[in-house]
Amino acid sequence: MHERLIARLQSVAGLTSDERAALNSVPHKVRTLGDRESILQEGDKASNCVALMSGFLYRQRIIGDRRQILSLHVPGDIPDLMTLYLPTMDHDLISVGQSTVAVAPHSALKSLFEKHPSLVHIFWRETLIDAAIFRHWVGNLGAMDAFHRVGQLFCELAVRLEFVGLFEKNSFSFPLTQYDVASVCGLSKVHTNRTIQVLRKQRLLIWRDDMVELPNREELEAAAEFSADYLQRKAKSV
Amino acid sequence: MHERLIARLQSVAGLTSDERAALNSVPHKVRTLGDRESILQEGDKASNCVALMSGFLYRQRIIGDRRQILSLHVPGDIPDLMTLYLPTMDHDLISVGQSTVAVAPHSALKSLFEKHPSLVHIFWRETLIDAAIFRHWVGNLGAMDAFHRVGQLFCELAVRLEFVGLFEKNSFSFPLTQYDVASVCGLSKVHTNRTIQVLRKQRLLIWRDDMVELPNREELEAAAEFSADYLQRKAKSV
DNA sequence: CGACGCTTTGATCCTCGTCAAATGGTGTGG
């Protein structure tokens, strides 16, 4: 499996050299994805898991005439890890921008778990953090207004990207459109645009082309009433 | 652990008699909870897991001046199972009405897993279904209007209660208030009341005192555009 | 009987959605 994932597991959970070696030897294929390329669709039965190596992925559901983005994924994530035990997809998995993924068969992961039972809880824990993020967004979507939702999104991305070393100089690559952000936040694209303008005017967000900069992250986190506790990131690594 | 949970795991996953015996012998205490009694609060470190035996529980977060209910739980659920590997609570866990729970220490569950590794993926799977429900509600809250949200809630409860034998004659006990439903659906209580009146006028919902009846479930599911796939319930079990 | 909590109703306000069109950048083909 890819180094970015292993590095994350390392710092989240701590790995023995034995476990690290086992992870390194999991058979997998690397696949390059184009912009908006679909990896899995609702209803598909998955027999592989996908670890994101570079770029972004998102999960979406079409609801009525709307598209709801359920989650964004950054390198190091395994957005379909739950297919190990719930193989039928209840949503689509799609790439944004150029992305690369490591694809490993379920069977390889399951035999990894048999040989190294201590790894089970590390992967289980990954799915629990994934769930914690969804739970957090249930709160955001149910109880927060547009400004807070958009603010929370950028705060969350900063923390998650920082953890895998992709947040530097308060900036990160962000190949999504405003419409994508709208679909994450449950807003129309017009209102999302206006919300982003407010963030810009308050000097909390700079977003040009494919780069996002958070010039005053503390102030943004305060304004969005963001707390990173739910992400279970003990410390800012690297 | 309690029979309701074991029966559910039995029908979801299938258990060997050996596994069933092991589950039965997990040490636990039974605890009775009063109305609106708090079991765990945000920030607590849990060292036990709680299996609901009877009644209802919900998880909530206070966001600004609002209360968001993140999820409702029915007998057979273990709403804090994730504390096994993420012990710090990021929300509160509270009972509604009279409830009883079985409380088992983490250590007992972890040693159960060591002796019966095959049980690990059964419990893991439970947390994955929990996550699937949150994911579904991200979609509901982000993309559906009030009518659909409230409708979805009752459809989902029907399926989940049916699975543990608590949905009979299209009815179930429901000791929540309209304000609770509002807090689940991300709506004000006034608007929730009006939405419920619409459901009543369309003869899709009868709710008097602590009983809810869905006189025409198919029509309700159609109106709410509900599909139970995400609940991973293969069949209607007794 | 009164107090309390939940439900219901009415009136008003406001956040956000929808519709429409303009702006601006980029890439393509003539």
Place this chain on the structure above:
DNA sequence: CCACACCATTTGACGAGGATCAAAGCGTCG
């Protein structure tokens, strides 16, 4: 090199779904 198409962003105007505020029913319980 210009014309054009295409797409994302931006702006304006308007409307609607739902929030808020306030008060009135209503059932239960002490």
